Amino acid sequence: MTADNWETLLPPMFAAAGIAVSGPLIIEPLTGGVSSDIVRVQLSDGRDFCAKRALSLLKVKTEWQAPVERNHYEIAWLRRAGQIVPGAVPKVIGEDQAHGIALLEYLPAADYLLWKTELLAGRADPAVPVAVAHALGAIHAATLNDPEVAAEFATDHLIDALRLDPYLRFTATRHPEVADRIIGVLEVTASTKLALVHGDVSPKNILVSRHDGHPVLLDAECAWYGDPAFDAAFCLNHLVLKSIHLPMLQPMLLGQAEAFAVTWLSHLPAALRPEMEGHVAALLPCLMLARVDGKSPVEYLTPASQKRVRDLSLPLISQPVADLGRVFAALRS
Ligand SMILES: Nc1ncnc2c1ncn2[C@@H]1O[C@H](COP(=O)(O)OP(=O)(O)OP(=O)(O)O)[C@@H](O)[C@H]1O
Ligand SMILES: [Mg+2]
Known part of the structure; x- marks a missing residue:
């Protein structure tokens, strides 16, 4: 997904979570994922978040399609698991179920x-x-x-x-x-x-x-x-x-x-x-x-x-x- 799409889709998610956004979002891809677009999102006040959007075709050699509804179950799992073992998962900040996007706590490499x-x-x-x-x-x-x-x-x-x-x-x-x-x-x-x-x-x-x-x-x-x-x-x-x-x-x-x-x-x-x-x-x-x-x-x-x-x-x-x-x-x- 291009930064453009993220810039349209993320502000309503922040708004729904009660997080005020002023100024442009700084969006930087995170590496490692084959099944999602995953980015670090920085607000102009320096706060960091992670946004993850499920892809319908995985980035592997053999063709492998996967329904994007899985993003919803990922969020549901994170919420449940976080209640059972606090700290064992990133906190869920918000969900855009229509677009299959999770907005999560960002866990920095420094930590x-x-x-x-x-x-x-x-x-x-x-x-x-x-x-x-x-x-x-x-x-x-x-x-x-x-x-x-x-x-x-x-x-x-x-x-x-x-x-x-x-x-x-x-x-x-x-x-x-x-x-x-x-x-x-x-x-x-x-x-x-x-x-x-x-x-x-x-x-x-x-x-x-x-x-x-x-x-x-x-x-x-x-x-x-x-x-x-x-x-x-x-x-x-x-x-x-x-x-x-x-x-x-x-x-x-x-x-x-x-x-x-x-x-x-x-x-x-x-x-x-x-x-x-x-x-x-x-x-x-x-x-x-x-x-x-x-x-x-x-x-x-x-x-x-x-x-x-x-x-x-x-x-x-x-x-x-x-x-x-x-x-x-x-x-x-
Ligand atoms: N909340 C987060 N905070 C910081 N970094 C994260 C966070 N979530 C994911 N990452 C980084 O992004 C990478 C990919 O994340 P994730 O495994 O969720 O994506 P994926 O596309 O589903 O991956 P996979 O290739 O396993 O299918 C992780 O290995 C990690 O380095
Ligand atoms: Mg992974």
């Missing part, structure tokens, strides 16, 4: 690090995955079996278009030898209706406070009432892929992944833990494979590392284990 940048630079603070698991676990636990939240996030069509299809169904077509297994995992995930899911718990969507280390979750466009194990597996997958990308850090990153899993599970009722652990153990190898052979491969893996991901994930998909300890043991081998 926040991007977790992905830290991990790829080899700075893997063990407190971060544990803090992320606490925030995520609290959001899942607070929304378990809640019909009101389920009705608010009836987004099966979105999670299918944005996650299950491009990651799992597409990957199944690339690996006929395990296609039935992957589709089976997809079906279990799709039919699990338990808690409010973020849907994109990736280090590129998590800021970490430079001051007290608290994590801030961004980018909830895949918000869905469904299988909370999807969030845990999605985040674990990123730690596992980084452990393959950075072999020197492998023991540390896999240890952090295990700590994440233990912390996240501790938030759930004891009776639910074995089932959720099983879901995570089944999803994790499918998601690993999806990030090399699905529609949105991670950009940092070399061909040799991609092969390693396939070599590790395929046996775990064809001979699944329900115990995450055994999954991690296989990943360490």
